[in-house]
Amino acid sequence: QVQLVQSGAEVKKPGASVKVSCKASGYSFSNYGITWVRQAPGQGLEWMGWISTSYGHTNYAQNLQDRLTLTTDTSTSTAYMELRSLRSDDTAVYYCARDRATSVDSWGRGTLVTVSS
Amino acid sequence: DIQMTQSPSSLSASVGDRVTITCRASQGIRNWLAWYQQKPEKAPKSLIYAASSLQSGVPSRFSGSGSGTNFTLTISSLQPEDFATYYCQQYNSYPRTFGGGTKVEIK
Numbered sequence: 001q002v003q004l005v006q007s008g009a010e011v012k013k014p015g016a017s018v019k020v021s022c023k024a025s026g027y028s029f030s031n032y033g034i035t036w037v038r039q040a041p042g043q044g045l046e047w048m049g050w051i052s053t054s055y056g057h058t059n060y061a062q063n064l065q066d067r068l069t070l071t072t073d074t075s076t077s078t079a080y081m082e083l084r085s086l087r088s089d090d091t092a093v094y095y096c097a098r099d100r101a102t103s104v105d106s107w108g109r110g111t112l113v114t115v116s117s
Numbered sequence: 118d119i120q121m122t123q124s125p126s127s128l129s130a131s132v133g134d135r136v137t138i139t140c141r142a143s144q145g146i147r148n149w150l151a152w153y154q155q156k157p158e159k160a161p162k163s164l165i166y167a168a169s170s171l172q173s174g175v176p177s178r179f180s181g182s183g184s185g186t187n188f189t190l191t192i193s194s195l196q197p198e199d200f201a202t203y204y205c206q207q208y209n210s211y212p213r214t215f216g217g218g219t220k221v222e223i224k
Contacts, residue, residue, distance in 0.1 A: 035213070037161075037215075044204065044215060044216075044217050044218045045155075045204050045206075045218070046215070047206070047212050047213045047214060047215060050211070050213070059211045059212075062118075062212065095160055095161070097161075100166075101208070102149070102151070102166045102167050102170075102208055103151035103163055103165075103166035103167075103172075103208060104151070104163060105163045105166070105172055105173075106163070107160040107161055107162070107163070109160050110160050
C-alpha cells in the first residue's frame with residue numbers, strides 16, 4: 001500500500017533552517033508529484049508547493065518562494081522540504097502528499113516544526 | 118490567486134442527517150476541485166477529486182458536484198465517524214489554494 005513516512009518533530013530557533021523528509025513506498029515514485037502542505041496550530045491547510053519527481057520541476061507559494069526549497073532523491077524515493085530563515089509563524093505541522101495532478105490522494109502523518117527562542 | 122470560500126464555516130448536525138457544504142471559487146476552475154476530511158490531530162484524508170469522483174475506499178454516502186465556480190460536498194446520511202473538518206482545494210492553477218474549512222459538529 002502507498003505509504004509516505006515523514007521525519008520526526010523538530011524544534012528550531014528563529015533564523016534557523018529545517019529540512020523535513022518524506023520517504024515514499026508502495027508505488028512508483030517517479031510517476032507522481034509530491035505536494036507539501038502546512039497547518040499552523042488551530043488553523044486551516046496552506047498549500048506550500050509541488051515538485052515533479054520525474055523532472056524536478058517545482059512550483060512554490062509566492063509567500064514562501066524566497067525561503068522554500070523542494071527536492072527529491074529518486075534513488076531512495078524520498079522528497080525533502082527545506083524552509084530557511086524560520087520565524088515563529090512557521091510553527092506548524094508540515095505534510096507531504098502524493099500528487100496525482102487532479103488532487104493529492106495519500107498523505108504523510110505530518111511533521112511538527114516548532115520555532116521558538 | 119484563486120480564492121476558495123467555503124460555507125458554512127461550521128455546522129451542527131445529527132447522525133442520519135443529510136449535510137451539504139458549499140465551496141465557491143473566485144474564478145472558474147472547470148471541475149478541478151478536490152475535497153478532504155480532517156479529524157483532530159490527524160492528517161487529512163482525500164475524499165473526492167475532479168469535483169465528483171470518489172477516491173478509492175471512500176463510502177458512497179459522500180458525493181460531490183458542481184463545475185465552474187460553485188461546488189458542493191454532500192453527506193447523504195451522517196455517520197458518527199464523519200464528524201470532522203472538511204476542506205475544498207482547487208487544482209485548476211497554481212497556487213493550489215484551499216478553502217477555509219467547514220467543521221461538522223455533533224448536535
